[in-house]
Amino acid sequence: MYSNLWLIPFFPLVGAIFNGLFGKKIKNEAVIGGIATGLMFLSFLVAAQNFIKLLGDSEKVHELVLASWITVGNFHLNWELLLDPLSAVMIMVVTGVGTLIHLYSIGYMHGEVGFYRFFSYMNLFAFSMLMLVLGGNALVMFVGWEGVGLCSYLLIGYYYEKKSASTAANKAFIVNRVGDFGFLCGLFTLFWALASKGVWTLNFVKIAESGHLLESGGLLVTVVTLCFFLGATGKSAQIPLFTWLPDAMEGPTPVSALIHAATMVTAGVYMIGRMNGLFAMAPATMMTIAIVGGLTAFFAATIGLAQNDIKRVLAYSTVSQLGYMFLAMGVGAFSAGIFHLMTHAFFKACLFLGSGSVIHGMHHAYHHAHLHDDPQDMRNMGGLRKKMPITFITFLVSTIAISGIPLFSGFFSKDEILWWSFGSTRGHWMLWVLGAAAAGMTAFYMFRLVFMTFFGEQKTDSRAKDHIPESPFTITIPLMVLGLLAVIGGYIGIPAVLGGSNRFEHFLAPVFEHAQHLNEIHAHGSHATEYTLMAISVAIAIVGIFTAWVMYIKNPELPAKFVAKYSRAHRVIFNKWYIDELYEAVFVVPCKRIGTFLWKDVDVKVVDGVVNGCAWVVKGLGTGLRYTQSGYLYNYAMAMVVGVVVIVGFFVF
Amino acid sequence: MITVNHYLLLSAILFAIGTFGVLTRKNAIVIFMCIEVMLNSVNLTFIALSRHVGNMDGQIFVFFVMTVAAAEAAVGLALMIAFYRNKDSIDVDDFNMLKW
Amino acid sequence: MADYLLSIMTFFPLLGVLVLLFIPRDNGALLKMSTLAVSLVTFAISLPLAFDNVFATSGAMQYREFHEWINVGNFFQMNYNLGVDGISLWLVMLTTFITPLAILSTWNAIDKNIKGFMAMLLLLETGMLGAFVSIDLFLFYIFWELMLIPMYFLIGIWGGKNRIYAAVKFFIYTAVGSLLMLVAIMFIYYFAVKSGAPMNGFSIEEFYKLDLPYNAQFWLFMAFGLSFAIKVPMFPLHTWLPDAHTEAPTAGSVILAAVLLKMGTYGYVRFAMPLFPEALPTFIPFLAFLSVVGIIYGSLVAMMQDDIKKLVAYSSVAHLGFVMLGVFALNMQGLAGGMIQMINHGISTGALFLIVGFIYERRHTRLITEFGGIATKMPIFATIFMIVTFSSIGLPGTNGFIGEFLALMGAFQGGLRWYAVFATSGVILAAIYMLWVYQRVMFGKVTNPKNENLKDLSVREIVIMLPLLLFIFWIGIYPNTFFSKMNPAMEKMLMQMGANPVAVVEMQQPTVAHVGLDDQAQTVVHND
């Protein structure tokens, strides 16, 4: 039936290995990029075929066992894949967006020394991500989970000669590892809890089936889900583990688009969706998730207000949007969360690629003029809409989408989330306030970005300003496709209140409905309330856009005054609430101190002190006794004779 | 009548003399010769007792003692030559590298 | 052939030593070639073991060999009693597999007294193999001590600046432990003689059946446990390890890490734990605690090292903490995790030492600050180092993950829950110290002019690394090759330890101490 499922991750793996081994010899960029992109596209085709098949299939959950993996005692684990509506959506997003970004990269990475390396890593990433979403048990998922972490590490550190890049890569991996610690603890607890009930499994389907063995709302299931959530915060850059994502912008821009916007960072959301049965059973965890998600959405948005680096703004925007998804998961709006995941993948990938296009152009211009200004600093941009029309239009469309303006994709998904956070049985009006405030700020800083970059006067150095070209077609085609998706992507999930049938939710229902039903999670409230909330959120977004227009188009001197007036607040926000410094002081420095202490004091002084002390005692005794050893032959001989006499005497007398 | 005890006493005397020589002399070759005296005194004991007991084993033992003595002579003297080459002396006073 | 396979395998390297004696000392090339050939033949001899399916079905000792050796009646009797089962199988294979690689790695590194060096390596191989295949406890002890001597010379003669200190420290640490063990062995033997139990020399199979009183078990476990804990090494008996590793030549470090440390863990699994099952529960909380301390302590100390080799050495302390924790879980997952982690550590840490050796040969320094930006100069090296680094970190898909995962999972199930949670934090620390050192050595720009002209790996060096890389992925992706042959023996061994292989400690019980023996504390679950 779905036996060709394994081909989906297999194609990128082949690409990764091929380019990794032979890319250096091939040298031809078209061949390397073509292979990588082509294999991604093949993978997309297989994914689409399976997706369509699943659409028409009444049986929605399919497992495919590839091989056995670990067999120890009662513990048996397979390499197995799982196709259900949830993973079907995910593979479509991953392979689809992935193919576009691969195509984009051919143009963007042109002329790089490590061209083959880049594509090898990208394909490896696609492979890992597909393993993550297709994994049929928690451990296969974890392989993908760590695999994407690895690729993220490799790609962030792609410019490894830059210290900041390699440091950012390390930070990303290590912070993710903190999350993995949670993931593993959750896995162990879950497995042990189930095994003690007689079910030795990590298989998702079986976990879902035997979830009822655990006490609903009990301590155990809360601990398990909290541990998993810690894992999710690491991968999806939520409070408290979000600090790595902005730094991860050291990687090439397509990487930011694919990994740090569209796919990998959403893995945490996907994972919660995958285990929704367990999460639904733990209201305390759900509440934690909702609060953390809401707070992340809010805080990241505040930081985004003040950044000047085009990619950093997008990075904080990503963190903020991920916060939305977690908010959705936390209030039980699983399908809304996944929906937002998908639309976010479209418009955020488009935004990142658009920013990449801008950076590409700026870089080109600076290179031409032999300048070394920062091509990512928005203060050097402005008025680019005439120079890069395609980039501008797609970028604008995506910005509108992320701001939640009606008829664009972001509106549908975001409003669904806001509605659930207000009306769900697990929701609360304060969560809605957080979400709405974040939405307003999002609209503000995204349009600030657009206005600073594409409108107004051109602030680029005069020597470079005339050399900014529109990007080549390998870059613009993905932009156009993604821009289109950012517009229409929302129409598959028009909620019932707007006259739609929300086909997306129906499609995902087999995965989520059971748990939602079992734990009485549903949104309630009249249509009037829903309309009102919708109107308010749209109004907030428009206010945000208007403010941005006032501050950056109408009165360009206003922001400076504003900063001067609230300098302290600005400094805090500009420096990201000093979270990095806090972590440095609380974790990194003590850790190093303890390490040094354990080494220099405990190891060298105490432990080795005891050991060497023993040696000294023996040596001291020896020093005393060595005076009995004259070294003269006859003294030894005499000692021997004395011995003989004594022994013989002993026997004789 | 000379009994076995006479022989034993004689060999004891020779043994004691040899011991004294080993312990007092400095010249390594003389020490070596004193050891030969001691060995021979033991040989005498062996043969005397062998005859007294009426068994050949003791005499065979003397053979082996001689073999060992010969081997010892060869190796010991070679050692002395080697030593003399290094130290230009065979005084045991100079043989004090064994300490510490 | 099959009847004497183990003897042939064990003593073939010794035969090689004899051959070496007839090669002139200044013919270095021939010496190296013949040593390599000998070790490769030994590997070839051992290969049938790996392909023998009998291990998948039976947990008993296979390839038995039995000859009386010393017999003084009841006073003292020991036999030449060999055999191999699923527990020792892969350790034997690891030994024969690593030795040729270690020899190959010394091709240009050793220039003084090659003959002696090679002879020591081969002698060491005999000692290691003998220790793994001995059934007779006394024979084991002989081989155990036999290993010590070549290693002592390898460190003491061909080591670095501080080699004498390191060698003596290594020797005395180990000797203290092994003498205690000798006393314990003698005690068991004469206990068996006095109690009139059926005996077959010092055969552990008979000793397993002994009914030692708890008090005796307690002290005997102390003696055995201390001896093996030194070898493992467990905190706080680990300080010989960094010194020995730092000073040892590359080949010595590789073998020390890959095989010699496994003697300690193997000793626990084969001797200390099954021989004294009643004393075991008393010690488990304490030993598990030390294992966890070892994991965290080793990682933290490794993080701050400025010498790469020392860093790897401390990371060994952490890795072996995982092994021990898994073993002390007393269930199939834990034991399997511990066992496979032994192999993993042999492969990954062995590879790391080889890598350190490669750059040491080029630059004659191991200080991290001397490096930086090597990745640009040595791309192949960078790739291999990267893979090994991630294997050491325990990335899924590589071998390290399987071991750590199973060990931790087993510990979690076996009632060592909190220990496991703390041990899991070692996963984070491992990433920190390994990635940090990788960054400082490989990434960035080349700042030190001495690094400008570094040559990438030669074909020989790549050939050394490839088999290791193969196994890094093999164990990561399809570990069942190994597990299938370990399972029956592990089950048998766990029964002997008085544990239920598939026990799950219920959550209502207090978390520690009630492992294995207390029937109330476990629910036995059969899932077939």
Added chain:
Amino acid sequence: MEAILFYLTATVAIISAIFVTQCRNPVNSALNLITTFLCLAVFYIMLESPFMAAIQIMVYAGAIMVLIVFVIMLLNLGLAVKSRYTHGVPAAGILAALVLFVVNYFIRAGEATGTGGNITSEVITSYGHTELIGRAMFVDFLLPFEIASILLLVAIVGAVVLSKREV
């Protein structure tokens, strides 16, 4: 007659042994040692062991002594330049006396037992001493005999290695 011969020879043996230990010149010591060996050979004949006497003369007085004298000559050792004696003379004297005392006490206290082996004077005269030795050596003690030969071989090799100038 036998007693006279015994005492005479014993006196010579003891005196020459003392000379061995006391002579200033090693060559004199060596010559005195030969005398001691010859005296012992006489005792062996008195003990009806002519073969042993012959061996004694050939091996000791012949081979070993030649070697010693040869070495003395080779090293060209003159008279002891410094004191002949170590500073342990009194202690050594006491010790030697003690040894003598202990052995003497041993001899007097205990009677040698176990007489009655089958090798009596008659047997020796009828078979001949050499044959008896040969029988014992090549039948009862064959393995030790062979091992002794290896020992000698090793000693030869050892002597060659040690006295070589460059190893």
